[in-house]
Amino acid sequence: MARQDDTMSFASHQMRLSARHWLVVAVIIALLFALIGPLWQRIERFEPGADYRIPYELSSDYWLYDRYCRRAVDTYKVLIVGDSVVWGHYVPPDKTLSHCLNEIAGKQQFANMGIDGVHPVALAGLVKYYGKALSDTKIVLCFNPLWITSKKHDLRSDKEFSFNHPRLAPQFVPKIACYSNPTPNRIGIVIERNTDFLSWVSHVQITYFDNMDLSSWTVEHPRRNPLTAVTGQLPAPAASNDQRPTWNPDSTARQDFAWVDLETSLQWEFFKRSISTLAKRRNNVFVLITPFNEHMMSRRSLAAYNRIKNQMADWLQEEQIEFLIPPALPSEHYADASHPLASGYALLAQQLCRHERFRSTILDSTGESK
Amino acid sequence: MLFHTWIFLPFFLVTYAVYLILNRTKLRNVWILIVSYAFYGWWNPLYLILMAYSTVVDYIVLALMEKSNSRSRKKWAAVSILNNLFLLGFFKYGAFLTENVNLLLTRLGSSYVIEAPSWLLPVALSFYVFKSVGYVVDCYRGDVPRETNFIRHAVFVSFFPILIAGPIERAANLLPQFRKPTRITTGDIADGLSLFIVGLFKKVALADCMALYVDKVYDAPGQWQSAALVLATLAFTWQIYFDFSGYTDMARGIGRMMGFQIMRNFNHPYLATGLGDFWRRWHISLSTWFRDYVYIPLGGNRKGKFNTYRNLFLAMVISGLWHGAAWTFIIWGALHAAGLMLTRQLERNAFYRDSLPKVIKQAWVFVFVSFAWIFFRADSWSTACLIVSKIFTAGWSDPRFPMLFAILICAVWSYQAVCESRLKYILKTTGVQIGMAVLMIIYLALFAPATGQPFIYNQF
Structure with a gap:
């Protein structure tokens, strides 16, 4: 059939660009995509002061985390990376582990790089995609045993459920049976975490539009001008988390945790991947297994936990990775199964600073490396 | 997919x-x-x-x-x-x-x-x-x-x-x-891309936006008053257009990139001056299908006024039924049949045909089509009746209609009006073309909803 010629109306709209026009568009878009992130960093003030931690409401703002990493690597000598135990779920910013270590050091040396709820599977994604700035530095990488207290915590449950930070989890390989998300969304996530511009878009949505896209936000705020919402001011970290501790030291009830086998644990496997990623970037990695609340465990559970700790120690020794598996804190220093209270953080910081290998690999050489 | x-x-x-x-x-x-x-x-x-x-x-x-x-x-x-x-x-x-x-x-x-x-x-x-x-x-x-x-x-x-x-x-x-x-030229690829990006913008940036408000109101019409119901109906009027014509543009764009020429399906339907004109501009492939395979075989307009209207009515009701298996779609088809007959009669009147300003004809057609969409969008006959009755009887409290959506609708309407005016050459200048493409892509990347809503016409 003869091709319909161009006199046939092309479309109801008038937008019809030539190949050359599209080339110009591609160049403009590429420039905008490349420049908008760096430009935005000039517009949006970000001055993480002493004891800074990523605000709780920005926990899923990985672009900001990336930005914080870049800043922290230049500012601090040691970066403490981990989940809410590092972040300080039940304490204000000036009572966290990093603060206590800074107090002992007498200067700002330790950065709180924790993110609330970032389990090791997510942590591996966080380090891989948004922690690229973490190189040639000292890192205390924390593992919270909470994530291996059951198959569900270990993300090996067959039943689908929503867990923290799914955007950092592997989207295709290995397959996580309990993770439910349609394939197009998974592809979108993979593209986003490899595209700085899209991560920046997420940052804007999380920071200024209540974690909504503009359309959804404008439906919620029909009279507000979206431009006025973009203040260029990042929220400050909350003074304290208003959640109440759940652990009662006087409680006699003991829990029987269904510890998973470390050999097959997904969370432990991904924690090992994080160590490997950071080591490949020439970081000096010190592993801290954060002290779990052993006082709430049944005798059987405690025995299993001790076995797991030994296995962890064996593997870390084998791999020649410096580590500390501190003893449990006294009961009254816990807020729940894994989070210390302020006094617990102070005690943990002291334990760390007394630890010979921590002193030699992290504390004593801090002045030399920076 | x-x-x-x-x-x-x-x-x-x-x-x-x-x-x-x-x-x-x-x-x-x-x-x-x-x-x-x-x-x-x-x-x-x-x-x-x-x-x-x-x-x-x-x-x-x-x-x-x-x-x-x-x-x-x-x-x-x-x-x-x-x-x-x-x-x-x-x-x-x-x-x-x-x-x-x-x-x-x-x-x-x-x-x-x-x-x-x-x-x-x-x-x-x-x-x-x-x-x-x-x-x-x-x-x-x-x-x-x-x-x-x-x-x-x-x-x-x-x-x-x-x-x-x-x-x-x-x-x-x-x-x-x-x-x-097929002979695929760089022109085909550029044309295909032009069609696809415009279609994507219509669907993701416009239709899915409108859907947020429409769904909110139409899912619980009893909780809303007249203004909100009217605005949600108008928003749906645009939503379905952007959704369907956006799909068509994308389909034609993909076809074009592969070297295929696919027919046009829309031509500014909301600028139609009569219902007949509307159906020559809306879902053109379906309306011509019904014309060629239902209306004309039934006799078309060859056997007098009564039979013409009967044929029109039948074609439109079947067209309604084609859209969905529900009485609301049949009513929607019947309403359009009535509108078509009315338009045909009005167009026989010299004053209406020659002296009435075009914008008035466009306005009444738009209002009529929007009204008919109520039956198309409502979940059931009773919901449609509730919406219609509330539009005329409920109060006019704050509809909480997003200003941004109002601005988007006005912008698109103005664009379409310019497209059909003598000023359309402005839209064809290189600067405007490139600027529009950049703006659309930036808007899509920055502001588009991430819902990935299916196309309305998928279900048909």
Whole structure:
């Protein structure tokens, strides 16, 4: 059939660009995509002061985390990376582990790089995609045993459920049976975490539009001008988390945790991947297994936990990775199964600073490396 | 698989790369068939059985029809049409029919209840069935030659860009394009990209935006007052246009990049000056299908006023029913039939035709079409009645309609008005064209909702 010629109306709209026009568009878009992130960093003030931690409401703002990493690597000598135990779920910013270590050091040396709820599977994604700035530095990488207290915590449950930070989890390989998300969304996530511009878009949505896209936000705020919402001011970290501790030291009830086998644990496997990623970037990695609340465990559970700790120690020794598996804190220093209270953080910081290998690999050489 | 979801990107990149390699070989159509079936099977592989069945039956029937005398030809054509309509009736209208028969039986005092079928309605069934029926009728009439190559026949039925929501292409336009390799120029790729980006913008940035407000109001119409119901109806008027014409633009864009010319389906329908004009601008492939295969065979306008109006009415009601198996769609079709008749009568009046300002005609057509959309969008007849009654009786409290949406609608309307005015040359200047493309892409990347809502017409 003869091709319909161009006199046939092309479309109801008038937008019809030539190949050359599209080339110009591609160049403009590429420039905008490349420049908008760096430009935005000039517009949006970000001055993480002493004891800074990523605000709780920005926990899923990985672009900001990336930005914080870049800043922290230049500012601090040691970066403490981990989940809410590092972040300080039940304490204000000036009572966290990093603060206590800074107090002992007498200067700002330790950065709180924790993110609330970032389990090791997510942590591996966080380090891989948004922690690229973490190189040639000292890192205390924390593992919270909470994530291996059951198959569900270990993300090996067959039943689908929503867990923290799914955007950092592997989207295709290995397959996580309990993770439910349609394939197009998974592809979108993979593209986003490899595209700085899209991560920046997420940052804007999380920071200024209540974690909504503009359309959804404008439906919620029909009279507000979206431009006025973009203040260029990042929220400050909350003074304290208003959640109440759940652990009662006087409680006699003991829990029987269904510890998973470390050999097959997904969370432990991904924690090992994080160590490997950071080591490949020439970081000096010190592993801290954060002290779990052993006082709430049944005798059987405690025995299993001790076995797991030994296995962890064996593997870390084998791999020649410096580590500390501190003893449990006294009961009254816990807020729940894994989070210390302020006094617990102070005690943990002291334990760390007394630890010979921590002193030699992290504390004593801090002045030399920076 | 939807055009505006991330999965389509790798699908199309692979499809297109292989297509470019195979374009000048005999394997080209085989490849299109494979990817079309993969595209359709993505929803549910079981759907493929139905499409394959329809394709095989039509192919055999057409072969038998070709070898038959004129009397048998009619029989074979009837077999094919009935087979296709049976598929449509069985899967699309089975539940609706049993529901209404049960209602009738209850009214008649019978306690007998027919069990309602619970099978899934395959997406796009109405589209490929109508495409096939049109082709069979065209062959029967001798308007197009039968396609003897089975692969080409199957590709015609399943061609993935237009499979899900049209346009309902005619064999005369599409089939010959499968007979020889397409010549793909950089112009085709640029044109395809232009169409695709505009379509994507319409769907993701505009239709899905409107849907947020429309769904909120239409999901609980009892909680809203007049202003909100009116604005939600107007928002739906634009939503369905952006959604459907956006899909069509994307489909045509993909086709164009592959070197295919796919017919236009929309032409600024909300600038129509009459209902007849509206249907020449809205879902053009469906309205011309009904014109050629229903309205004209029924007699068209050849047998007097009464028969003309009867034929119009029947064509529009069947068109309503085609959209969905519910009384609301039938009412929607009937309303349009009434509007068409009224417009025809009005246009016979010299004052209306020649002296009434165009903008007034456009306004009343827009209001009428918007009003009819209430029945199209409402979940049920009772919901539609509730909305209509509340529009006229409820108060006018704050509708909480987003200002941003109002601005977007005004911008699009102004754009369309400029498109149809003497100022349209402004839109064709290089700066404006490039600026618009950049703005659309930036808007999509920055502000578009991440909902990935399906197209409204997928369900038909």
